[in-house]
Amino acid sequence: MLLGVSTGVFYGTYEQTAMNEKIRQLADLPIDFIEILFAEPNALEIEITQETIDAIKGKRILVHTPFYQYTKEIIQKTIAQAKRLGAEHIVIHPDYIIDVNILKERDVIFALENIKSFPSTLLCGFHFENFAALVDQIPVSIIVLDIGHAIQSGGEEEVIKYLDAYNQNIAACHVKKEQFTLSCMKLPFFSKIPLILEGRCKNREELINSIEEMKNISVKQRNNF
Secondary structure (H helix, E strand, O other): OOEEEEHHHOOOOOOHHHHHHHHHHHHOOOOOEEEEEOOOHHHHHOOOOHHHHHHOOOOEEEEEOOOOOEOHHHHHHHHHHHHHHOOOEEEEOHHHEOOHHHHOOOOOOEEEEOOEOOOOOOOEOOOHHHHHHHHOOOOOOEEEEEHHHHHHHHOHHHHHHHHHHHHHHEEEEEEOHHHOOOHHHHOHHHHOOOEEEOOOOOOHHHHHHHHHHHHOOOOOOHHHO
16 A cells, blocks of 8 residues: 655645755655645745755655646746656646646646635535536546545545546545545555545644554455445
8 A cells, every 4th residue: 555645734834944844754754655735826936955855755746736726827836846856746626727728738747636626715525527527628637536525525435436437547545534444445446546644633643643544444345345
């Protein structure tokens, strides 16, 4: 099982010292992936230092775009950060896309998350059918499946719909600690796809315990679901 953690698990500001510190705090953890969240546009101005980049060598990296409508400038700056970090994918929210053309002809791979985030400030999932229709209009073929947002949209059966439709195109899954015990998490699919821990952790001890719990998610055949 491949495991990862988002820098979003940390509280705090996005000042330069804080951002670099967040990333370095994940460097020595027993995980395969780090998702670096640039939550606000001004976070894209932060210099990720060479010391930080050296510290995370050997980890596979995802970069998450800011929670704002995507201007050409935001996409360009996100791409620049992703390239510097050697990111495999850039995670995007579909309804922040105001012009699909800014995603075209880029030498990076975007991954579309099943999340509806605009204009509401409450992050909530798309119903599968709405998401599938939207995917057809966007030049992105890779998906990041957020388990919590899928559950919000239609329960555990909604997760199954995503797995059936996008099985080969799911780059990673976002999951929170409270979702580890869901029946759908016992599906064999989750033994071969990166699980990226989201949700705030109060301290490093809680984070380490959450990673250990992720490791212990039992894997059963789908016909036991």
